[in-house]
Amino acid sequence: MPNPSIKDEKTYRALRDDGASKEKAARIANAGAAQGKKTVAARGGHRGDYEDRTKADLLQQARKVGIEGRSTMTKPELISALRNH
Numbered sequence: 001m002p003n004p005s006i007k008d009e010k011t012y013r014a015l016r017d018d019g020a021s022k023e024k025a026a027r028i029a030n031a032g033a034a035q036g037k038k039t040v041a042a043r044g045g046h047r048g049d050y051e052d053r054t055k056a057d058l059l060q061q062a063r064k065v066g067i068e069g070r071s072t073m074t075k076p077e078l079i080s081a082l083r084n085h
Contacts, residue, residue, distance in 0.1 A: 006030065021085060050079040058082065 006012045008029040015025035050058060058078040062070040067081045 019084065024085065050082060 006026055006029055012025045012029035015028055055075045059070055061082060062078055065085050067085060
């Protein structure tokens with residue numbers, strides 16, 4: 001049964017199948033439906049790889065997005081948590 005809060009169910013399903021969280025998939029699918037997929041794809045920037053950032057930077061980003069248990073995570077665990085949030 002389709003979720004009425006998801007504007008582009010096909011994009012949502014594809015993102016979920018690729019491993020995106022429900023929140024992230026919904027955010028991307030709804031942004032693409034509201035603004036057009038080309039607009040959403042074009043606005044993405046390049047911040048560099050997580051591997052190039054310090055653990056302190058990763059901890060700050062994890063705090064910003066609300067990742068639980070971040071203080072006990074290693075750098076690779078933080079990277080994985082941030083990518084899968």
